[in-house]
Amino acid sequence: NETIKAELGRASWKLLHTILARYPEKPTAEEREALSSYIYLFSRVYPCGECASHFQKLLKKFPPQTSSRVAASQWGCHIHNQVNARLGKKIFDCNTIAEKYQCGC
Amino acid sequence: NETIKAELGRASWKLLHTILARYPEKPTAEEREALSSYIYLFSRVYPCGECASHFQKLLKKFPPQTSSRVAASQWGCHIHNQVNARLGKKIFDCNTIAEKYQCGC
Ligand SMILES: Cc1cc2nc3c(=O)[nH]c(=O)nc-3n(C[C@H](O)[C@H](O)[C@H](O)COP(=O)(O)OP(=O)(O)OC[C@H]3O[C@@H](n4cnc5c(N)ncnc54)[C@H](O)[C@@H]3O)c2cc1C
Ligand SMILES: Cc1cc2nc3c(=O)[nH]c(=O)nc-3n(C[C@H](O)[C@H](O)[C@H](O)COP(=O)(O)OP(=O)(O)OC[C@H]3O[C@@H](n4cnc5c(N)ncnc54)[C@H](O)[C@@H]3O)c2cc1C
Numbered sequence: 769n770e771t772i773k774a775e776l777g778r779a780s781w782k783l784l785h786t787i788l789a790r791y792p793e794k795p796t797a798e799e800r801e802a803l804s805s806y807i808y809l810f811s812r813v814y815p816c817g818e819c820a821s822h823f824q825k826l827l828k829k830f831p832p833q834t835s836s837r838v839a840a841s842q843w844g845c846h847i848h849n850q851v852n853a854r855l856g857k858k859i860f861d862c863n864t865i866a867e868k869y870q871c872g873c
Numbered sequence: 874n875e876t877i878k879a880e881l882g883r884a885s886w887k888l889l890h891t892i893l894a895r896y897p898e899k900p901t902a903e904e905r906e907a908l909s910s911y912i913y914l915f916s917r918v919y920p921c922g923e924c925a926s927h928f929q930k931l932l933k934k935f936p937p938q939t940s941s942r943v944a945a946s947q948w949g950c951h952i953h954n955q956v957n958a959r960l961g962k963k964i965f966d967c968n969t970i971a972e973k974y975q976c977g978c
Contacts, residue, residue, distance in 0.1 A: 770978055772975055773976065775887070776887065776891055776976060778884075779883075779884035779885070779887040780884075780888050782880070782881065782884040783881065783884050783885050783888055786881055786920045787918050787919070787920050789920070790920035791918075800883065802914055803918055804916050805910065805914055806911070806914040806915065806917075806918050809907055809910055809911040809914060810911065812907050813892050813896075813908055813911050814892070814912075815891045815892050815894070815895035815976040816976055823900050845876060849959060870877060871877055871878065871881060871920040871921055
């Protein structure tokens with residue numbers, strides 16, 4: 769059970785950080801709205817109930833930053849670090865995020 | 874590049890199928906709306922542009938089925954098989970989907 773939860777978490781973070789890494793540098797109003805809605809809906813449909821409700825609280829405290837690619841990616845790194853801290857995991861260095869997540873598409 | 878695209882695809886399918894496997898058996902109107910919106914937004918923010926635009930066309934042909942867990946999971950399996958077919962991959966047996974995707978949360 770813990771293994772399944774961890775694998776799902778890794779898959780979800782990979783998708784989320786890659787979405788943010790490919791988010792436009794200068795998003796339109798529609799793109800901003802789409803990203804923000806996507807993140808809130810993600811927090812509602814996320815299959816681990818305990819994780820979802822904790823993440824919803826984090827979103828209230830740290831709403832998605834959608835003004836630019838850098839803002840969005842740094843926000844994603846920060847909120848992942850909040851989860852890391854809660855779970856007693858290592859804090860990730862957000863200066864290295866742009867190198868780590870690429871898509872190649 | 875192809876490796877990154879494939880890893881991102883695997884992560885995304887895992888998340889999507891697990892969401893569908895944990896979707897309520899008897900969803901409320903709000904839950905139906907949340908899942909449907911999530912899927913359409915996913916198709917807009919998906920980081921691989923070619924994949925996203927192909928997936929958007931598939932969604933027009935095969936809109937998300939949100940009436941129940943079984944309907945949603947079978948829809949997810951079917952649409953993944955549409956992508957498999959296009960990429961020349963093996964077709965997955967949708968009768969085995971309930972065993973394959975669990976969350977344990
Ligand atoms: C929204 C969400 C909420 C979650 N809530 C819970 C919970 O409440 N309880 C629970 O047990 N599990 C939760 N999880 C799962 C948990 O966060 C981990 O995914 C899981 O424990 C596996 O951890 P991991 O050590 O393999 O690394 P993960 O945290 O899954 O990270 C994967 C990889 O991303 C990189 N990374 C690490 N930190 C960052 C960062 N800040 N920014 C960018 N990249 C980074 C590292 O290379 C790491 O190996 C949640 C997952 C998600 C997506
Ligand atoms: C929305 C979306 C669109 C994509 N579009 C493209 C594209 O246009 N071009 C491109 O090159 N790549 C695309 N990809 C990536 C591609 O679908 C694969 O994820 C990638 O090629 C890796 O394939 P894989 O063989 O490892 O298995 P994947 O297709 O990633 O599947 C992962 C695992 O899921 C299981 N599985 C397989 N089929 C099903 C099914 N029908 N239902 C449930 N479980 C199943 C199997 O165990 C499989 O190993 C897309 C991905 C997504 C999420």
